[in-house]
Amino acid sequence: MSMAETAEMEDGETLSLHQRILSDIREKILSGAWAPGHRIPFEHELTAxxxxxRMTVNKALSQLAKAGLIExxxxxxxxxxxxQSQAAVLELHDIRIEVEALGLPYRYERLERMKRRGNAEDRSLLGLSAGPVLWLEGLHFAGERPFALEQRLINLSAVGEASEEEFLDIAPGPWLIGRVPWSEAEHRIRAMAADETIADTLDIDPGAPCLVVERRTWSAEHPVTHVRFIYPAESHTLVARFTPSQG
Amino acid sequence: MSMAETAEMEDGETLSLHQRILSDIREKILSGAWAPGHRIPFEHELTAxxxxxRMTVNKALSQLAKAGLIExxxxxxxxxxxxQSQAAVLELHDIRIEVEALGLPYRYERLERMKRRGNAEDRSLLGLSAGPVLWLEGLHFAGERPFALEQRLINLSAVGEASEEEFLDIAPGPWLIGRVPWSEAEHRIRAMAADETIADTLDIDPGAPCLVVERRTWSAEHPVTHVRFIYPAESHTLVARFTPSQG
DNA sequence: CGTTTCAATATGTATATACATAATCGTCAT
DNA sequence: ATGACGATTATGTATATACATATTGAAACG
Known part of the structure; x- marks a missing residue:
């Protein structure tokens, strides 16, 4: 066969061979066709x-191993x-992507929506901002199971357009990104016992441990949004990997 | 030259050649010796x-490119x-500093210390490393109250000196920093219900929610330590603040 | 003077080959 | 049974080589 060969995909994109192998296998894994624990073909089989x-196959497999998909x-x-749900703690994480990475169908459902003048608690959550706010509560599903409860406060003085959006099945997170350039964010992460209401919503036992991630976002010194994600302990581990700068 | 050659580092650790090239260059960049924009030697120069x-050099450079350190x-x-770093939010936090920031007297107390050959679980926690390990359990106090339980595994092949240290009232975290330059770390954060033993140690109710922070640290591709901090939910919130820096 | 062409160059991707290393399995002796 | 030991096997890392491709800079041309 000729060297440095490239392959045509259905869509016409050109991929190097090792990238094609890589994405073929990744797809098999993410789609669930190859479940965890499944032995993937030996190098010599893929070679055939x-x-x-073998070098080409090896390169692809080494990369998958380094990425943590295979061992x-x-x-x-x-x-x-x-x-391993790899929520990047330090990034504006998109729950849809986390859920789909688990190979499960994703769905968002709004529970509550309320426009109101910011009260004292709202101001404290958003950080020193008065004016009208939008309060949203919604549930993220992984398959049929609740994956995370979201409670969000949007500062309407900063993002007026949000007041016209219903957020019935679009999660406000992805909606906000792209519309509002954020310049600063703060995360707070803690553990909490589920109270009656939360337990009921997430379909877990009252008192069960939950992971709570709160994020406040600013755009040019103005508070934009405060969001609280509540995950049942079993469903979620945040993973953050650093290199002093990356490598 | 002979094939599949490996190199001896000062400390006696063995690294594959391409890993050595990789970490050499990474160090040059991270230390600032090679500033942004600087042209790094051509492949054929590094080859010499x-x-x-060239393949070996190419592998290292491709990896650095993929990691975003070079273009x-x-x-x-x-x-x-x-x-283009994402601020190291969960920086190697020093519990002493956290406690003292609360205005409370800090104290560390060792609970258990055990030298042993790494078993399967140890290897999985440290990440694929065999050899002797040091197992440590200790309690961090804020005033008279337990603040966090620490369970730590140190890879003695990487940090031999640790085997001579008793860690009676020095916490292993600060001891390790400074002695071992870390090149990579991974955090896992989750919520957990306290079991009987943990509840007893931390002086909380069994079943009470706890925040668990696990960190694995590598130095030049070698696992150094795995540590698990268990905080009673009331005592602790992780805070991470950052600004996007996009390169 | 601007444009086109072409050779030089550094990286990108693939090959075949070689030997190292770790884990497993069967064999054989105890 | 059981433990020691060597063969087997799959991966890990390195080599030398070959050709592809993008980009640059200089020469040739209109």
Whole structure:
């Protein structure tokens, strides 16, 4: 076969061979076709399947291993690892992406929507801002199970357009990003016992531990939004990986 | 030169050649010796410098490019990119400082210390490393109240000196920093209900929610330590503030 | 003077090959 | 049974080589 060969995808995109192998396998894993624990084909089998050299297969597999999707064991083979919801703590995380990374269908459902003049608590949450606010409560689903409860406060003085949006099945997070350039954010992460209401909403036992992530966002010194995500403890682990700067 | 050669570091650790090149360059960049915009040596120069093949150099550089530390341009060379870090939110936090910031007297007390050959669980926690480990359990106090329980595993192959340290009232965290330059860290944050033992140690009710922060640290690709901090929910909130810096 | 062409160059991707290393399995002796 | 040991196997890392591709800079041309 000719060297440095490239492949045409259905959509006409050109991918290098090792990238094609990589995305083929990743797709198999993310779609659930290859469940956690499943042994993926040996290098020599993939070599035959893709009609390429072992080096090329090895490069793809090493990359998947480095990304944490698979685990490689000498003499035994390569195995699909347990999925790890990798919410980037430090990024504006999109719950849809987290859920879909688990291979589950995502859905958002609004529970409550209220426009009001900011009260004392609202001001304290948003950080020193008066004026009208939009209060939203919604539930993120992974499949049929509640994945996270979201309680959000939007500063309408900063994002007036939000008052015309119903947020019935669009989550406010993705809606806000792109519309409002944020310049600063603060996260607070803590553990909490679910009270009656929350337990009922999330379909867990009262008193069960929950992970609470609160985020305040500013745009040019103006508070934009305060959001509180409440995750049942079992459903969620935040993972953040750093290199002093990246590497 | 012989194939599959490995190099001895000062400390006696073995690194693959491409990892050595990788960390050499990363160090140059992170230390500031090579400022953003600086052109790093061509592949053929590094090939000569390390007396290895271009493939090996290429692998290291591709990895750095993928990680975003450098940018590669055909015909022009490879250049150090503008740093685009996401503020290290969950920086190696020092519990002493947290406690003293609350205006309370700080104290550390060792509960358990055990040297042992790493078992399967140890290896999985540390991430694929065999060899002897040091297991430590200790309690951080704020005033008279337990503030956090620490369970730590130190890879003695990486930090041999630790085996001579008793850690009776010095917490291993501060001891390790300064002795071992970390190059990578991973945090996992979750909520958990306290079991009997933990509840007893922390002087809280069984079943009460706790915040669990686990951190794995690597130095030059070698696992150094795994630590688990367990905080009673009331005592602790992680706060992370950052601004986007986009490069 | 501007544009087109072309060679040089650094990186990108693939090949085949070689040997190292870790884990597992079967064999054989105890 | 059980433990020691060597063969086997899959991955890990390195080599040398080959050709592709993007970009630059200089030469050739209108």
């Amino acid at each position: 399947q893709y009609d390429c050299s 490689r064991r000498r003499r035994s083979g390569s195995f699909v690892r347990q999925p | 410098q390390y007396d290895c093949s 590669r341009r055909r015909r022009s060379g490879s250049f150090v990119r503008q740093p």
